[in-house]
Amino acid sequence: MNKIRKGDQVVVIAGRDKGKRGTVALRVDDDHIVVEGVNVAKKHVKPNPLKGTTGGIVDKTMPIHQSNVAIYNPSTAKADRVGVKLLADGKKVRVYKSSGEEIKA
Template sequence: MNKIRKGDHVVVLTGRDKGKRGTVLERVDADHVVVEGVNVAKKHVKPNPMKGTTGGVVDKTMPIHQSNVAIWNAAAGKADRVGIKTAADGKRVRVFKSTGEEIKA
């Protein structure tokens, strides 16, 4: 079970974007996630008249390793770790380590 999923609100722990918060847009692979507004790079794009795209320099959001982000606990107002517990109906659910409250997706 992935502890960080698409749609989660996260905060960056290390790197040049330390302290920035954003939403996970996608999981690239098992270890990397794309967070909106974090790790933005300049990409030089060639024009392609067949697709109707113009050339130039565009901003592209690059993946970041999931160990460098932590889920944002809005109730506590800080970053938190994720634990996994078994619910009463037998399903596994994600919970905040500090409060034990279930994470709403």
């Protein structure tokens, strides 16, 4: 079970963008995620007349390692760790470590 999923609000806790908050756009692989507005790099793009794209320098959101982000807890307005709790019916749910309340997906 991935502790950080697509659509989660996260806070960057390490690196150049420390303190920024954003939404997880996608999971690249088991360890890397793309967060909107975080780890933005300038990329040089060649023009492609067949696709109708113009060349130039564009901003591209690059992947970041999931260990450098923490899930955002709206009740405390801070970053929080994620735990896994087993319910009575056998389902696993993600919970905030600080309060134990379930994370709404």
